[in-house]
Amino acid sequence: MEQSVIEILNLTKDYGDGRGIFNTNLIVKQGEVFGFLGPNGAGKSTTIRNLMGFIRPDGGSCKIMGMDCYLEADKIQERLGYLAGEISFIDGLTGKQMLDFIADMKGIKDKSKMHELMQHFELNSSGKIKKMSKGMKQKVAIICAFMGEPDVIILDEPTSGLDPLMQNKFIDLILEEKKKGKTIFISSHIFEEIERTCDRTAIIRKGRLVAIEDMKSLNKRKKKSYIITFQSIEQANQFLREGFDIIDQKDKQITVAIQGDINPFIHSLAHYEIKNLDIKIETIEEIFMHFYGEENQAGGDQHDRKGTV
Numbered sequence: 274m275e276q277s278v279i280e281i282l283n284l285t286k287d288y289g290d291g292r293g294i295f296n297t298n299l300i301v302k303q304g305e306v307f308g309f310l311g312p313n314g315a316g317k318s319t320t321i322r323n324l325m326g327f328i329r330p331d332g333g334s335c336k337i338m339g340m341d342c343y344l345e346a347d348k349i350q351e352r353l354g355y356l357a358g359e360i361s362f363i364d365g366l367t368g369k370q371m372l373d374f375i376a377d378m379k380g381i382k383d384k385s386k387m388h389e390l391m392q393h394f395e396l397n398s399s400g401k402i403k404k405m406s407k408g409m410k411q412k413v414a415i416i417c418a419f420m421g422e423p424d425v426i427i428l429d430e431p432t433s434g435l436d437p438l439m440q441n442k443f444i445d446l447i448l449e450e451k452k453k454g455k456t457i458f459i460s461s462h463i464f465e466e467i468e469r470t471c472d473r474t475a476i477i478r479k480g481r482l483v484a485i486e487d488m489k490s491l492n493k494r495k496k497k498s499y500i501i502t503f504q505s506i507e508q509a510n511q512f513l514r515e516g517f518d519i520i521d522q523k524d525k526q527i528t529v530a531i532q533g534d535i536n537p538f539i540h541s542l543a544h545y546e547i548k549n550l551d552i553k554i555e556t557i558e559e560i561f562m563h564f565y566g567e568e569n570q571a572g573g574d575q576h577d578r579k580g581t582v
């Protein structure tokens with residue numbers, strides 16, 4: 274069985290007035306890329322600050338590689354890469370000086386990975402940090418998180434400020450690191466980045482986990498709908514009687530949801546004069562937005578909607 278690398282057990286950090294995180298349970302396994310999604314103020318950074326040992330939990334605990342995140346933070350950090358949600362660098366240094374400074378602080382002697390990542394992200398590191406754009410600083414922070422070849426990497430909104438090209442380069446990096454067996458925890462607002470990189474994703478809302486989804490099975494469960502425009506209203510009305518799951522009708526246009534075998538639908542359509550046929554596949558964002566709503570509070574356990582752990 275895969276080893277648990279990150280374990281969050283009944284974790285509570287209560288800031289009062291319902292703010293913070295409450296009775297959160299979460300396990301991230303060796304080699305897993307795990308997404309952490311939630312609206313503003315949901316408790317993502319609070320969870321990450323607990324994982325980093327920056328704050329002491331009010332209840333429960335968290336462990337990384339079997340070590341307590343608060344009590345053994347120093348030991349954990351020797352094998353951990355971290356990117357903070359709010360980056361603070363020393364303004365007077367150049368990008369390169371900052372990277373060298375962090376590398377020295379972490380005792381990184383082999384800087385080949387650092388140079389490789391500087392090339393990958395096309396970072397011009399000769400300018401002073403204070404004159405860098407948000408995106409450039411973000412690149413420096415990403416390089417800092419990965420350059421020591423850590424076993425575990427925790428990233429708090431890693432692509433904030435990056436342009437789409439650089440976001441893609443970030444996704445490539447995550448997929449490469451995943452191949453090497455790294456365990457990666459990413460908090461994000463960007464659905465596409467989560468969809469393309471993560472094995473599983475947790476949704477947090479108002480300090481509580483509302484779902485943990487396996488991304489492969491989520492993809493399989495994406496609903497498909499077909500928008501058919503018939504030649505005549507008579508044909509459209511006749512099709513209504515075929516017994517398919519009709520989502521919408523606007524005159525000659527009918528939207529049908531099909532799950533599973535598509536053949537009965539295709540065979541049925543063959544009997545009609547069709548003007549147009551469009552296919553709409555539910556996006557991950559549409560599926561997840563369902564969990565962001567008020568009515569979906571499900572408590573803080575590790576079970577997803579199908580009850581699997």
Ligand SMILES: Nc1ncnc2c1ncn2[C@@H]1O[C@H](COP(=O)(O)OP(=O)(O)OP(=O)(O)O)[C@@H](O)[C@H]1O
Nearest residue numbers: 288292293311312313314315316317318319320358
């Ligand atoms: N030190 C603190 N003292 C009091 N309240 C806090 C403190 N830190 C966070 N909070 C509150 O806890 C809640 C969760 O904050 P957190 O920063 O974890 O959210 P988040 O999910 O990371 O949000 P965002 O996406 O906006 O970064 C918020 O209501 C926030 O105001």
